[in-house]
Amino acid sequence: MSWKRWRWALLTPRKQLATLKRRQGCALAAFFYYPTLLLDDVLLMEKIMSAQxxxxxxxxxxxxxxxxxxxxxxxxxxxxxxxxxxxxxxxxxxxxxxxxxxxxxxxxxxxxxxxxxxxxxxxxxxxxxxxxxxxxxxxxxxxxxxxxxxxxxxxxxxxxxxxxxxxxxxxxxxxxxxxxxxxxxxxxxxxxxxxxxxxxxxxxxxxxxxxxx
Structure with a gap:
């Protein structure tokens, strides 16, 4: 596993969400940056971030x-x-x-x-x-x-x-x-x-x- 994946896995869900909001602005883009994420999780984060x-x-x-x-x-x-x-x-x-x-x-x-x-x-x-x-x-x-x-x-x-x-x-x-x-x-x-x-x-x-x- 790459160092990026290890670093992501160690983050709490709240910190993961904050990281996505800060670095990508769109949760879906994180799917490509953090390959360990499941697509369903990414889409769910996107809905949360957009206040749906x-x-x-x-x-x-x-x-x-x-x-x-x-x-x-x-x-x-x-x-x-x-x-x-x-x-x-x-x-x-x-x-x-x-x-x-x-x-x-x-x-x-x-x-x-x-x-x-x-x-x-x-x-x-x-x-x-x-x-x-x-x-x-x-x-x-x-x-x-x-x-x-x-x-x-x-x-x-x-x-x-x-x-x-x-x-x-x-x-x-x-x-x-x-x-x-x-x-x-x-x-x-x-x-x-x-x-x-x-x-x-x-x-x-x-x-x-x-x-x-």
């Missing part, structure tokens, strides 16, 4: 947007019948006195186009916190523009900054496009693990088995 794509933390003013994204994801996953969330419940659990999760909104040309909802978990093996990605969704009209990759890379960056040991999420086994995308970003599918869940009456029934005195 941006990320921001959600606020209470985004409740309707967040709910619409949740319903959009549920529809895509064929799980709309399971959605009981409403704006008031989201307000209480996301922006109340105790926030149970965080939300990042992705915008394309200043229009809300996708989101990521996540929270911290914990690894006893690593003795470190982790980030669990509950929802990642981009509206159909904005897919293929790099929003999903930007959201995922932001969460990875956040995990590193918060000294987390893991970034984890689940994916439906029939959702091959999502599986392919995640694996292209370096994610591992954990075939030996199965999700266990208690909800509704099953959750209440088990809770009632705990002795009260």
């Amino acid at each position: 794509i941006s990320l921001r933390l959600a606020t209470q003013d985004d409740l309707a947007t967040i709910l619409s994204f949740i319903k959009g994801l549920a529809e895509y996953e064929k799980l709309s019948d399971q959605v009981v969330a409403d704006e008031e419940k989201l307000r209480e659990t996301l922006f109340g006195s105790k926030a149970y999760a965080e939300v990042v909104i992705a915008e394309y040309l200043q229009q809300a186009a996708g989101f990521a909802l996540f929270f911290h978990n914990y690894s006893t093996f690593l003795a470190k916190p982790g980030i669990y990605l509950e929802d990642l969704f981009v509206l159909p009209a904005f897919r293929g523009k790099g929003l999903g990759k930007l959201l995922l890379s932001y969460l990875a960056k956040l995990a590193v900054e918060r000294n987390c040991g893991r970034l984890e999420w689940s994916v439906l086994d029939w959702n091959q496009p999502a599986i392919d995308f995640y694996q292209s970003q370096g994610a591992q599918l954990l075939h030996d693990w199965r999700i266990n869940r208690l909800t509704g009456q099953q959750l209440v029934a088990l809770a009632q088995q705990y002795p009260t005195s």
Whole structure:
């Protein structure tokens, strides 16, 4: 590998972007100057630099947007019948006195186009916190523009900054496009693990088995 490639590989993403803006003015030109870059990464940088794509933390003013994204994801996953969330419940659990999760909104040309909802978990093996990605969704009209990759890379960056040991999420086994995308970003599918869940009456029934005195 040439010294230029080594120097580029050692830069943080923010410094890479600053270098591209300073030296080339156009991210696409960097593809020829820095051959280690993937074309998709270059095009994504170009969109960011031209202010087409941006990320921001959600606020209470985004409740309707967040709910619409949740319903959009549920529809895509064929799980709309399971959605009981409403704006008031989201307000209480996301922006109340105790926030149970965080939300990042992705915008394309200043229009809300996708989101990521996540929270911290914990690894006893690593003795470190982790980030669990509950929802990642981009509206159909904005897919293929790099929003999903930007959201995922932001969460990875956040995990590193918060000294987390893991970034984890689940994916439906029939959702091959999502599986392919995640694996292209370096994610591992954990075939030996199965999700266990208690909800509704099953959750209440088990809770009632705990002795009260």
